[in-house]
Amino acid sequence: EVQLVESGGGLVQPGESLRLSCVASGFTFSDHYMDWVRQAPGKGLEWVGQTRNKANNYTTKYATSVKGRFTISRDDSKNSLYLQMIRLKTEDTAVYYCARVAYGSGSYDYWGQGTLVTVSS
């Protein structure tokens, strides 16, 4: 069974940093692209960024709103995806989901349960 479990969320002050993790199981993690998607309270979904697999040089892409502040990385030996966030802003408050990118279609066929990040003074 495919599972994605996020962790690392919490309450931080503006300007601080936080690192989220997503541990994958039930599939060959190293083969897949992985994305982060977030959802502000009561709002819609917003794509955050993507990391490709080793065969594609672990290339990363980011939303304009987070570029230069967020870094996506992965450790295939630990089946883990990370989102390092620095210089957090109040508008970064959201539930952060990791999502598996399906072969071929590029769609998100599995999502984690999400982890809440609250940026507030």
Add this chain to the structure above:
Amino acid sequence: DIVMTQTPLSLPVTPGEPASISCRSSQRFLDSDDGNTYLDWYLQKPGQSPQLLIFALSFRAAGVPDRFSGSGSGTDFTLKISRVEAEDVGVYYCMQHIEFPYTFGQGTKLEIK
């Protein structure tokens, strides 16, 4: 960025009746290498993570009932539910992933009358 605009934003439906959600992109998608249109539909049920319904414009994800269908071309895309059931309540999102940054529609909240 490609802006995805959904209508309506709220959709009350009587069980057994059909429903339709429109998604319009601000520009035509670039042609993909494989000819697919990278337009998906996701459903977020209350209190849950989103789940994939339709991928590549018109293909149902595994386990999705055949009352759900996707269609469209150019800049106009549609999700149709032939007969709404109570379990279909939630927020529906379209998403394009042909160009970075990937973008979602605002969401359409389907509720049962």
